Amino acid sequence: MIEFPPASLPYWARGAKDLEKLNASGSHAAPHGSLAGKQAVVGDHGVVAEHHASRNHRITTDAAVSPDNATHQPGVVSNGNTRPQNTTLNDRIVPDAASLTQGRRLNFGHFSNHHTGSKLAVLIDAGGYGTAADSHLIGYLEAFFARRPDLHRRLAAVYITHSHLDHNTSLPHVVQSFQVDRYVETGRPNGEVTTWMDHRLSQTPVIQHIVVTEASVEKAGPRGISNARVDPLACAGVNPRIRILSGARVPVPGLTKTDLETENNHSMTIRIDYGASSFLWTGDMEKPALALLAARYTGNKLLDADVYEAGHHGSDNGTTPPLLDAVTPILAVISVGHRGNSGSKTAYGYGHPRIETLQLLEGRITAARPTVHGFMATGKKQLHDFDESRAIYATGWDGDIVVTADAFGHLAVELPH
Numbered sequence: 001m002i003e004f005p006p007a008s009l010p011y012w013a014r015g016a017k018d019l020e021k022l023n024a025s026g027s028h029a030a031p032h033g034s035l036a037g038k039q040a041v042v043g044d045h046g047v048v049a050e051h052h053a054s055r056n057h058r059i060t061t062d063a064a065v066s067p068d069n070a071t072h073q074p075g076v077v078s079n080g081n082t083r084p085q086n087t088t089l090n091d092r093i094v095p096d097a098a099s100l101t102q103g104r105r106l107n108f109g110h111f112s113n114h115h116t117g118s119k120l121a122v123l124i125d126a127g128g129y130g131t132a133a134d135s136h137l138i139g140y141l142e143a144f145f146a147r148r149p150d151l152h153r154r155l156a157a158v159y160i161t162h163s164h165l166d167h168n169t170s171l172p173h174v175v176q177s178f179q180v181d182r183y184v185e186t187g188r189p190n191g192e193v194t195t196w197m198d199h200r201l202s203q204t205p206v207i208q209h210i211v212v213t214e215a216s217v218e219k220a221g222p223r224g225i226s227n228a229r230v231d232p233l234a235c236a237g238v239n240p241r242i243r244i245l246s247g248a249r250v251p252v253p254g255l256t257k258t259d260l261e262t263e264n265n266h267s268m269t270i271r272i273d274y275g276a277s278s279f280l281w282t283g284d285m286e287k288p289a290l291a292l293l294a295a296r297y298t299g300n301k302l303l304d305a306d307v308y309e310a311g312h313h314g315s316d317n318g319t320t321p322p323l324l325d326a327v328t329p330i331l332a333v334i335s336v337g338h339r340g341n342s343g344s345k346t347a348y349g350y351g352h353p354r355i356e357t358l359q360l361l362e363g364r365i366t367a368a369r370p371t372v373h374g375f376m377a378t379g380k381k382q383l384h385d386f387d388e389s390r391a392i393y394a395t396g397w398d399g400d401i402v403v404t405a406d407a408f409g410h411l412a413v414e415l416p417h
Ligand SMILES: [Zn+2]
Pocket: 104, 164, 166, 167, 284, 312, 313
């Protein structure tokens, strides 16, 4: 799932009917073998998750496939014409596998256009507490660029949703290690990393500095900001679109002084569309700001996304029923530390993910995943075992998580380790 071209991906399935076709078609489709002997689970709404003995999962939905695409069988790679054309989005969500920290955060997307040859990678957030988290992030990027020398160690953009250390502490290391073309952030000075970055920008003007505020989002109109400054992707065929849906807050009805003093509420909201596939990040935004976000985009579907990164590490203040009404996720990813870690800035210390959030997600997500032994919190320092069988992935129990999407709305999940 990591490499291009997409022929290296395992097949995609789109409903039970296609599973039958794929099954009948034998082992031509996938490097991992045929569907024979593997389990298919059909969810309430035609959602299919197909299990391997390996840690590779496929999650698809008929709803995301347009009528124009209905005759395609993207997974049948014996017919090259049936695969989505030219462009593939791989979005990588790879935080914390080894640190003693909260478990934040590398969201890494790379985009490749086989027709034009244009290739780009972007990074959303670069945080974590401690040297282990930093090493994990840099190590991941080093390994990725080693496999992809054609990308020349270049990140077309680094987005920092907000300036807490669990989101930006590795930013200096990233900037020093790789070429960064754009730095997109909310412009709120907060600690040594933003100070370091401001100095670096003055020394290295080649990095474009883009500040996203609520004023700029509102000025952009009802569909948020999606211009060449915040979206460096320009692929022929299916062009991935990056859109910023919220920025640094200003005083408005609905936000108290305390809300405005809470840095989490100033998180950028980022949406990425690739054909029929979509991803949404709300950073660590909390309930009052989430209410404003949901209200702003009521009616235009801009929060409706296939993959939702659960806000604020699965905290009970980072996901709300109105937000999930708008998002209607197929799959959720929670960025959270491991259960065995202790200390104040850990999943244990914060009590992440909270049972309330998991219950909300399980109430909305019908797609299945291979059952995994996870944990949930009923409060700070109160973690409990539970088994997760819905398409809810968390770094705390899955380690690195790679979600791959194609232009037809098919999703696949790989858990590399
Ligand atoms: Zn955070």
